[in-house]
Amino acid sequence: MPVAATAASPLETQSWVAALRSPRRLRIEVLGGLVVALALIPEAISFSIIAGVDPRIGLFASFTMAVTIAFTGGRPAMISAATGSVALVVAPLSKEYGLDYLIATVILAGVLQIVLGGLGVAKLMRFIPRSVMIGFVNALAILIFLAQLPHLIDVPWLVYPMVAVGIVLIIALPRITSVVPAPLVAIVLLTAATMVFGLSLPDVGDEGELPRSLPSLLIPDVPLDWETLTIIAPFALTMALVGLLESLMTAKFVDDITDTHSDKSRESIGQGIANLVTGFFGGMGGCAMIGQTMINVKGSGARTRISTFLAGVFLLILVVGLGDLVAQIPMAALVAVMIMVSVGTMDWHSLHPKTLHRMPRSETAVMLSTVIVTVATNNLAYGVAVGVIVAMVLFARRVAHLTSVERVGEEDTDDDGTIDTRVYKVHGELFFASSNDLVYQFDYVDDPQNVVIDLTGADIWDASTVATLDAIRQRYEAKGKNVVITGLDGASLDRHDRLSGHLAGGH
Numbered sequence: 410m411p412v413a414a415t416a417a418s419p420l421e422t423q424s425w426v427a428a429l430r431s432p433r434r435l436r437i438e439v440l441g442g443l444v445v446a447l448a449l450i451p452e453a454i455s456f457s458i459i460a461g462v463d464p465r466i467g468l469f470a471s472f473t474m475a476v477t478i479a480f481t482g483g484r485p486a487m488i489s490a491a492t493g494s495v496a497l498v499v500a501p502l503s504k505e506y507g508l509d510y511l512i513a514t515v516i517l518a519g520v521l522q523i524v525l526g527g528l529g530v531a532k533l534m535r536f537i538p539r540s541v542m543i544g545f546v547n548a549l550a551i552l553i554f555l556a557q558l559p560h561l562i563d564v565p566w567l568v569y570p571m572v573a574v575g576i577v578l579i580i581a582l583p584r585i586t587s588v589v590p591a592p593l594v595a596i597v598l599l600t601a602a603t604m605v606f607g608l609s610l611p612d613v614g615d616e617g618e619l620p621r622s623l624p625s626l627l628i629p630d631v632p633l634d635w636e637t638l639t640i641i642a643p644f645a646l647t648m649a650l651v652g653l654l655e656s657l658m659t660a661k662f663v664d665d666i667t668d669t670h671s672d673k674s675r676e677s678i679g680q681g682i683a684n685l686v687t688g689f690f691g692g693m694g695g696c697a698m699i700g701q702t703m704i705n706v707k708g709s710g711a712r713t714r715i716s717t718f719l720a721g722v723f724l725l726i727l728v729v730g731l732g733d734l735v736a737q738i739p740m741a742a743l744v745a746v747m748i749m750v751s752v753g754t755m756d757w758h759s760l761h762p763k764t765l766h767r768m769p770r771s772e773t774a775v776m777l778s779t780v781i782v783t784v785a786t787n788n789l790a791y792g793v794a795v796g797v798i799v800a801m802v803l804f805a806r807r808v809a810h811l812t813s814v815e816r817v818g819e820e821d822t823d824d825d826g827t828i829d830t831r832v833y834k835v836h837g838e839l840f841f842a843s844s845n846d847l848v849y850q851f852d853y854v855d856d857p858q859n860v861v862i863d864l865t866g867a868d869i870w871d872a873s874t875v876a877t878l879d880a881i882r883q884r885y886e887a888k889g890k891n892v893v894i895t896g897l898d899g900a901s902l903d904r905h906d907r908l909s910g911h912l913a914g915g916h
Contacts, residue, residue, distance in 0.1 A: 424485065425713040434713075436588075441709030442719030444593045444746075445488055445701045449475075449724050450735060451743055452701070453491045454617040455556075460496040460693050461503040462511065464617030467491040468728050469624040470692025475721030477683040479714045483675030484660040486667075486711045488701040488720055489683055493556075494651050494789055495695050502644045508691075510641060512629040515694035517645035519684030522653055526677030534657050534673060540772045541796035543759045544779025545658050546699075548792055550755035551784050553700045557744045557751075564611055568741045571610065575599055575745025579708075590709040592746040599742035613743075614736030619728045627691040649681075651790040652696035656680050658793065659697040663706055703750050771803040805842040812837030814850035817863070830859040836866040841873035848877055853884050860885055865896030875908040 428434040449471050457467030471490035478489040503511045561568065575595040582591040603610055613619075631637050660671050684694045705711045705720070727735045758764055765773060778799045783792025818832040833851065837843060851860070862881070869875060882892045897905055 425715055428713045428715055435715070437590075437710050438713055438715040439719055440590050440593055441486075441705045441711035441716040443723050444590050444596070444709055445705050445716070445720040446723035446727055447593070447596055447735075447738065448701055448704055448743060448746055449488075449490055449698075449720065450613055450619075450728060450738075451616050451740065452698070453724075454613075456491045456493050456496040457617065457693065459493060460500050460511075462508060462693055465620040466508070466691060466693045467496075468620055468724070469690060470687050470695050472721045472725045473624065473687040473690050473692050474683045474695045475717055475724065477686045478679055479718035479721065481675075481679030481682045482714075482717070483672035483677075483679060484663055484697075485671070485714045486702070486706050486716055487656075487660060487663055487671075487676075487697055488705055488717055489656065489680065489695060489697045490701065491693055491695040492652075492655065492698055493552075493787065494655055495648055496693065497788060498648045498651055499644055499693065502641070503693075506640065509629040509631050510637075511693060512627065512688050512691060513631045513637065514641040514645045514648065515684055515692065516629070516688035517641055518648040518652065518694060519681045519686075519688060521645055521649040522681030522684060523678050524681075525649065525653060526674055526679075526681060529674060530653060531657055531673030531677045534661060537658070537793065537797060538775060538800045540775040541779050541793055541800060542658065542661065543756050544776040544796050545783070545789065545793055546662060546754060546756050547759065547776070548780045548783035548789065549699050550751045551780065552787065553747055553754060554751040555784070557747050560611065560740045560744045565609065567608060567610060568739075568744075571599055571603075571739060571741035572745045572748070575742050576749060579745060579749045587710070592704060592708050592749070595745055596738060596742045599745075600738045603739045604737060608739075610739045610741060612736060612740060613738045615740070619732040619736060621729065621732065623725070623729060624690040624692070626689060628689070648694060651788070652680055652684070652694070653677055654790050654793060655699075656697035658789070659699045659702055662699065663702060666706060667712065699754065700747065700750050703754050704746065707753055708746075708750065771800075771807065774803065775800045805840075808838055808840075809843035812839065812843040812847070812867075814847065819857070827857075829857045830861060831856050832861045832863060834863045834866060838870060839864075839867050839874040839877075840870040844874040844877045847874075848880050848884070851881060851884075853888055853890075856885070856890065858890055860890060860892045862892065862894045863896045864894060864901070867896075867901075869897070869901040869904050871904075872908055872912060875905055876912040878905070879909055879912060 428438055450468070453467035453471040454464040457464045460467070474489045474491065478487070482489065499511055499514060502514055561572070578595040578598065579591045582594055602608070603612075656676060657673055660673060660676050664671055680696060687694050701720070705716050709716070759776065775796050779792045779796030782795040783789055786792070813836045815834045815836065816831065817834045819828045819830065835847070839847070878894060885892045894905070
């Protein structure tokens with residue numbers, strides 16, 4: 410692992426140092442971290458339940474992930490913790506093999522993320538279209554909202570006015586003052602009202618037991634042999650890829666919101682280091698969380714690593730030192746916060762009728778496919794993968810239709826009045842999708858003795874196109890006619906000369 414991958418840039422150092430020197434900025438970072446910590450508690454507990462482990466495993470993972478990524482990550486102010494996507498991946502393993510195998514998987518996933526980060530996997534982000542990014546964001550907004558529904562069904566009627574009051578506070582308070590984050594005010598006021606009036610409402614304590622002690626170093630008790638590796642490796646690889654995908658997509662989203670650039674390779678390696686640390690402290694692993702990140706970046710206005718670090722520290726203090734008090738926070742307060750996070754995360758402009766009317770149908774189809782698959786599977790990786798595939802297919806189809814073959818001339822080289830040469834001109838980008846029909850664009854029977862195929866206006870991108878050109882040549886030669894291919898240069902000429910005649914089976 411290159412040392413530069415985790416070294417803070419001068420600009421980043423200046424950012425958090427400046428925050429320490431600015432009371433206003435430091436207050437924003439501290440309060441942002443506190444709000445995130447409060448919101449992390451029920452999330453970590455629920456994800457632990459999904460993964461089939463004790464709630465403490467998820468809480469400890471959120472603490473170690475947040476604190477570690479504050480130092481090793483490439484995107485300041487982004488929050489990493491135990492996540493639902495990772496929980497879904499490791500749930501079958503945890504159920505069948507137990508906690509020790511889960512921890513071993515988290516450690517291996519961390520190693521894989523470090524390796525993938527070092528190999529530059531983050532550069533693959535350039536191949537994710539904007540429409541997939543929008544679908545990713547909209548799907549996350551829907552998932553965040555859907556995750557709140559269990560807290561709004563079959564609950565005391567007082568929950569609904571409490572949630573409504575919380576939402577009103579979060580909307581109205583920023584218009585009066587921004588000194589304290591509105592979500593924190595809503596949580597404090599609703600908790601105080603519940604305690605003062607003795608209201609019987611579902612609270613954080615109902616979600617699961619909070620830890621009473623600090624996390625400790627833990628070495629998984631698993632055999633160090635090939636059989637163990639075959640068990641944990643598929644889960645570790647899936648966890649590593651899902652975690653990197655979600656983290657890098659979230660980092661790109663925060664880049665756009667803050668109009669700044671982050672080091673994606675460093676973020677990839679940082680996620681691996683954070684999962685390594687988490688595994689050795691008995692956590693379930695995780696990745697970036699867009700919901701908590703939006704609370705931190707948009708809701709609280711945090712911009713530095715200080716808020717990320719303090720989110721982890723406050724989380725540990727709250728659940729270990731102030732567990733009895735935290736357990737009394739009504740879920741209605743946290744539901745109100747997360748509903749507003751969902752509203753703020755959704756890209757409403759992308760759903761406006763004018764935008765949909767103006768946008769090409771293919772772009773809308775990619776966005777919708779990403780949303781539908783993500784929401785249906787509750788897995789962001791599946792949604793993004795399907796969105797990218799749909800985008801590639803639609804792009805290939807669109808480009809394929811831009812290829813044309815034009816008959817541009819005939820020549821009588823012997824001056825006897827008989828046409829003995831015909832010239833075809835091919836335009837467009839030639840690859841597997843566009844060149845498949847190329848072989849049917851020529852008149853093999855009625856063309857004269859000599860045929861010229863001019864590729865000046867075309868480019869050859871793959872072996873399929875070379876095989877198609879070979880097939881065209883073979884068809885003409887089978888009828889005793891000569892074919893000359895002209896107009897190639899650069900990479901297209903090199904690719905044709907290198908492969909032509911060496912692709913068995915022709916077309």
